[in-house]
Amino acid sequence: MSCPSDPQDDPRPAPLGELDLDDVRVHRALRDATIRTLSHNIGYVRGWFFELLEQRYGREGFASVAKLDLDEDTLRAWFEDWVQRTIASDERFGRRWLAEMMETEAGRAAQALATRDKVAFGDWTRAFALGGRSEGGGHLPPPAQHVDGLGHADLPRGVETRAELLERVVADTAPLPDTAQREGYHGPRHFDFWMSGLEDYLAIESVLARHDAPLAAGARVLEMGCASGRVLRHFLFQRDDLEVWGCDINGGHVDWLGQHLPERTRIFQNTVLPSLPIPDASLDLVYAFSVFTHIDEFERSWIAELARVLAPGGFAYLTVHTEHTWSIVERAGALMSDLVRMRDQISDYDVGPELFAGPLPKDRTVFRWTSALSNNTSVFYSTRHIRRAWGTFLEIVEIIPEGAGYQDVVVLRKR
Ligand SMILES: C[S@@+](CC[C@H](N)C(=O)[O-])C[C@H]1O[C@@H](n2cnc3c(N)ncnc32)[C@H](O)[C@@H]1O
Numbered sequence: 001m002s003c004p005s006d007p008q009d010d011p012r013p014a015p016l017g018e019l020d021l022d023d024v025r026v027h028r029a030l031r032d033a034t035i036r037t038l039s040h041n042i043g044y045v046r047g048w049f050f051e052l053l054e055q056r057y058g059r060e061g062f063a064s065v066a067k068l069d070l071d072e073d074t075l076r077a078w079f080e081d082w083v084q085r086t087i088a089s090d091e092r093f094g095r096r097w098l099a100e101m102m103e104t105e106a107g108r109a110a111q112a113l114a115t116r117d118k119v120a121f122g123d124w125t126r127a128f129a130l131g132g133r134s135e136g137g138g139h140l141p142p143p144a145q146h147v148d149g150l151g152h153a154d155l156p157r158g159v160e161t162r163a164e165l166l167e168r169v170v171a172d173t174a175p176l177p178d179t180a181q182r183e184g185y186h187g188p189r190h191f192d193f194w195m196s197g198l199e200d201y202l203a204i205e206s207v208l209a210r211h212d213a214p215l216a217a218g219a220r221v222l223e224m225g226c227a228s229g230r231v232l233r234h235f236l237f238q239r240d241d242l243e244v245w246g247c248d249i250n251g252g253h254v255d256w257l258g259q260h261l262p263e264r265t266r267i268f269q270n271t272v273l274p275s276l277p278i279p280d281a282s283l284d285l286v287y288a289f290s291v292f293t294h295i296d297e298f299e300r301s302w303i304a305e306l307a308r309v310l311a312p313g314g315f316a317y318l319t320v321h322t323e324h325t326w327s328i329v330e331r332a333g334a335l336m337s338d339l340v341r342m343r344d345q346i347s348d349y350d351v352g353p354e355l356f357a358g359p360l361p362k363d364r365t366v367f368r369w370t371s372a373l374s375n376n377t378s379v380f381y382s383t384r385h386i387r388r389a390w391g392t393f394l395e396i397v398e399i400i401p402e403g404a405g406y407q408d409v410v411v412l413r414k415r
Contacts, residue, residue, distance in 0.1 A: 139260055145192040146176070153195060158202035168198065172237040175260045177228035181253070184334075185230055193230065200404060201234035204287060204317050207411055211397060213315060217241040219284040222309070224270075225249070226293030228256045236265060245283075247276070278309045282412075286310060287317040288405060296366050296377045300389050303412075307393040310414040316394060319407040321380040323360040330356065332406035339378060345369035372405035386410055 075140040117195035118186045140146070147169055150162070159165050178188055186193035208214050215221065220241055227244035245266040248254055254269040261267070270276060286306050295302060307318050321335070329336055330353070343351045346367050355361075367378040383399050390396065394412035403409030 072105070138178045138181040138256060140178050140190060142174050142175055143169050143191065143194040146194065148191070150191065156195060156199040158201055158206055159198075168238060169194075172233060174229075174233055174237070174262065177256060177260075181228045181256055182230065183227045197230040197232075198234050198238070200231045200289060200321075201238060201410075203403065204285070207317065207400075207403075207409070208285070208315060211315070211411070211413075213313070213413075215239075215242060215284060218243065221245065221285045221287075222247065222276075222278070222283050224288040224306070226257070226267075226287060227253050229261060231287070231289055232257070232265075233261065236262060245278070276305055276309055280308055281311045283309050284311060284314045286314070286319065289319050290380070291405065292318050292381075293321050293379055293407065294377055296364075296368070297380050299364075299379070299381075299394075303390045305394045307414060312414050314414045315397075316410075316412040316414075318410045319343060319404040320410055321378070321385065322383050322386070322399070322401075322408045323380070324383075324401045324408055325406055326356060326360045326380055328402070328406060335378070335406060339367060342369040348412070379405070383408075 147166070150165065150169070155162065155165060159168065165399060172194070176194060179188055179190075182193060186196060192213075202367040205214070221235050221242055222245040223232045223235070224247055226248055227250070229246065232244065232246045235242055236366075240332065243266070244264070245268075246257060247268050247270040249270060251269050254267055257265065257267045286309065292299065303316075310316065325332065325335070329339075338353045339346070346369055349355055349361070349365075351367070360380055360382055363382040369377075386399065387396050390412065395415050397411040397413050400409040400411065
């Protein structure tokens with residue numbers, strides 16, 4: 001077994017013959033490195049995809065497929081499907097191909113990754129996440145120390161009295177992350193930060209109750225992209241009978257949570273690739289706030305991965321930008337100011353009022369910029385796309401316009 005522990009030392013994997021393809025770790029490493037390599041060169045994917053078809057179906061079959069005018073989005077979707085099926089089926093053909101790709105592409109991949117100086121090179125898998133450490137700092141006293149805003153704060157939906165709100169505040173005994181650890185949420189307004197997480201937590205509770213699916217004692221919950229726990233903390237402190245998991249691609253957040261949330265919290269760092277270290281059918285709820293609004297590559301594979309880890313009857317609660325968000329973008333202050341700020345770096349669209357006065361240009365409309373390592377895209381999905389693409393993996397229960405601030409909420413259920 002020869003998976004280099006540090007690709008900077010030896011970017012090339014062992015020759016194909018030396019790899020034990022039945023080893024799950026090798027399989028995963030190959031898969032991860034390959035997907036990443038391909039994902040940043042869609043033109044390359046196109047070439048490869050045709051080669052694959054030719055190899056698989058012979059020239060005739062290939063010719064008939066090649067006649068189709070495949071645009072980038074279709075190719076991307078096909079590619080995702082194929083990767084997902086390969087992963088799911090553990091198909092030998094796919095695995096052999098992944099290994100071959102890895103051999104020829106590893107050098108190029110390592111080079112590309114080496115230029116991203118913030119990437120943590122721990123092993124092949126970690127290379128696809130963000131590094132960074134939170135050195136014990138970056139925290140403030142628990143929320144009860146910030147209640148000066150409480151007297152005039154509006155009561156969140158689901159909280160009847162100010163006394164009840166105070167009880168909920170006092171129940172939460174963990175430090176708050178300081179402003180720098182909060183992904184820009186609520187600047188110096190620490191109590192507002194805490195309240196916004198409570199509101200999102202209560203909104204999930206109420207949607208689950210509406211669908212006769214309240215979380216039972218012992219239920220397992222995962223937040224994908226939990227950052228420093230704005231919402232996650234409420235699943236820990238507003239109830240004490242849940243098994244709470246959180247993950248993020250950002251190592252700094254994962255560190256912070258490990259240091260400041262109760263030990264019973266299960267936190268791990270995941271990668272941008274759709275693969276979670278969680279067994280099949282084991283979760284009752286997966287939720288993600290403002291994560292799919294940034295996921296461009298492998299969005300459908302991520303939905304498939306969430307479908308895999310959900311137990312039958314389990315729910316997913318995911319916030320998105322849709323055509324509705326597009327229509328209200330002028331009043332979605334934070335979203336608009338992000339896009340306007342990045343305007344010069346966004347090449348595909350001319351960001352401005354004229355653009356937003358028209359309809360959503362594509363079923364997947366993606367704004368990309370390059371100056372940040374994460375959150376460097378803003379993605380809008382049409383509800384048609386969501387119903388069609390996500391609906392193949394999970395039942396779409398409802399799409400709630402402005403269910404989370406200016407973002408819509410997609411509620412899905414594992415059949
Ligand atoms: C805008 S922030 C939202 C943070 C948090 N969900 C909240 O609402 O407070 C997006 C977060 O998602 C994380 N993220 C982005 N892509 C991810 C992925 N594929 N898997 C897990 N986390 C991801 C980022 O590192 C960041 O912490």
